[in-house]
Amino acid sequence: MTLQETILLDQMYHMNTFGSRTPVQFTHGKGSVLYDSEGRTYIDFLAGIAVNSLGYGHPKLTAAIKSQAERLLHCSNLFYIEAQAKLAKLLSQANKGGKVFFCNSGAEANEAAIKLARKYFYDRGAHKGEILTALNSFHGRTLAALAATGQEKYQKPFSPMPGGFKYLTYNDLNAAKESISDETAAIMIEVIQGEGGVIQGTEEYIRGLEALCREKGLLLIVDEVQTGMGRTGKLFAYEHYGIEPDIVTLAKGLGGGIPIGAVIARGAAADTFEPGSHGSTFGGNPLSCSAALAVTETITENGFLDKAAEKGRLLKDGLNKLKEEFAFVKEVRGCGLMLGMELDQGIQGKKVVGMALEKGFLINCAGQNTLRFVPPLIITEMEIQQLLSALQQIFQQISLS
Ligand SMILES: Cc1ncc(COP(=O)(O)O)c(C=O)c1O
Structure with a gap:
């Protein structure tokens, strides 16, 4: 089904508990990348809100589900x-x-x-x-x-x-x-x-x-x-x-x-x-x-959590650098791969979320105008760098507007 067909069915038959959702329909994923029905790709820093810890198509998880489902x-x-x-x-x-x-x-x-x-x-x-x-x-x-x-x-x-x-x-x-x-x-x-x-x-x-x-x-x-x-x-x-x-x-x-x-x-x-x-x-x-x-x-395998923690530090350091560069970033919080970046009330967090989506990155906004980053724990350093440079461009664009 096309995205428009799904939206129509949803509006007619599904209770409106989620308001006007982001008009995207994912079809599949690989690693930390998601693909939608319109042929676009996204690097996922949301992970179904801290759910998809091993990303998409993880061989061990997929094999375990498949084998159990067959039995x-x-x-x-x-x-x-x-x-x-x-x-x-x-x-x-x-x-x-x-x-x-x-x-x-x-x-x-x-x-x-x-x-x-x-x-x-x-x-x-x-x-x-x-x-x-x-x-x-x-x-x-x-x-x-x-x-x-x-x-x-x-x-x-x-x-x-x-x-x-x-x-x-x-x-x-x-x-x-x-x-x-x-x-x-x-x-x-x-x-x-x-x-x-x-x-x-x-x-x-x-x-x-x-x-x-x-x-x-x-x-x-x-x-x-x-x-x-x-x-x-x-x-x-x-x-x-x-x-x-x-x-x-x-x-x-x-x-x-x-x-x-x-x-x-x-x-x-x-x-x-x-x-x-x-x-x-x-x-x-x-x-x-x-x-x-x-x-x-x-x-819990040897080294897995250390790597996740290390990637969290990389992301947090990068977010803190953005804080130094842009005065409207008030605070960077959290640890590991659960990080938040609070923005000044003058900047709409939701707008930043939309701009990130346009650039192919999934994040969301929590609490008081706080951008939240909770990617799969298998996110790569390269994907983190890609997000940081996209955020830099977005913030630059906001500062100039
Ligand atoms: C700390 C905490 N507790 C409980 C819940 C509720 O979990 P669920 O949506 O699976 O019922 C959430 C969901 O966001 C949560 O963040």
Whole structure:
């Protein structure tokens, strides 16, 4: 179908949850390059919003999906599933311990984490249900994940929100201290806020939250849906801070494009769920676990993450050079291949995204006018240089206009 035919069908039959989308229809990809139905090519610095961690047509991932699809796509969790057990072991080892529950998305992983934290205290006779989360956070679109999301604009039309959430000013440790009450069960945090505009938690803040949780007997939940699976140059972004969360949530990059989410809980929290507590028809099925196994094995191979981190440094250095050259670039943030470039309010980030698209580069805009760069982890140095020189030309054009 042509792009125009698809747009027409979409307008007639698909709910308009995504507004007027970018008028591009991708047909296939190779490495970090995407091809569209009109014969154009794009270098991808968006990766399906931090999902396609191994890019397109990765031989190991494709082979794993193909081989599993030929044998068994799905079977119920009433039975044992080899790929699920293997993936759980790998994730647990990478997390230095814990047990895993599988679901299908980031929102679902966070829902499960919230349920787990509440049941943990219920089992101990303490009726604590309150979860502290951060303002400007993003935890997903299901009702509890939305209630955890500290952004009123997403919640407003859907009130009443499920109760039991309190919002903290991000990077303000005193606010966290003052908000803890007898009802508090857990603190749920992104160590780098992704949708919020690639805002990094300071070391003092993130470590301070862990210390507070230990002091007060609370559970620390780290939402690694966007930051996890190598995105920041380490398998889990919490590793940059030297902390040990009780619960970690994953999705996005875990399946490299096949939907899968996961919750890893360690210590006493690992045995909180029992038969009947939680479940999912599709969660952890053979296809998604085989894909995630191939992704996890690949990114934990010797040297893979070091290379991704190195490429992240190259991109960040280049973005910082642009900041020196153009006064309307306010700040460059993030680490690994999760980077943000905040622009002055006078320059429309969305316009820059459109100009980059015209030049054959995919990026997007998050939070307060922040360009976001989350390419496949296999992006090459040459592709990074190409993006940087395109951005230089775009910024030059904007300065002259
Ligand atoms: C940190 C974080 N948590 C949760 C989610 C929700 O994930 P999903 O869209 O897979 O439900 C997102 C999505 O952007 C996210 O960035």
